[in-house]
Amino acid sequence: MEEIFEYITSTVTLNETETQDTDNVLVPDGTIVGIAAVISGNTESRIINLSMLQNNFEVVRAADVRFSERTSGGSFKESMRPVNLPGGRNYETRIVALSASTTEKVSIQVMFMISKKVPTQY
DSSP states (O other): OEEEEEEEEEEEEEOTTOOEEEEEEEEOSSEEEEEEEEEESOOTTOOEEEEEEETTEEEEEEEEGGGGBOOSSSOTGGGSEEEEEESSEEEEEEEEESSOOSSOOEEEEEEEEEEEEEOOOO
């Protein structure tokens, strides 16, 4: 079997004065092996926790989104936050800021790396 990867994204946004946002995403069949986040906007050094839920159950515990940013070095897969979750399901991406901003909007795009096993072709 050969391993191939598919990617999907989810975007969550905190507008001024908001402290929480969620986005539902249907992940295709396979296994989610990594996630990576890109932050757009000024977080103003606030803690903004990123988590993932399935059926209101937290499957990726809340931690500051900066822990999910890609790191330098290694392969693309190795630079992502490792997870091991089944695909073919609906997930909820959630961000929660510990404090609101009166002036800054922040958007976070989370990429899911899905591993798929396919028969090796000769």
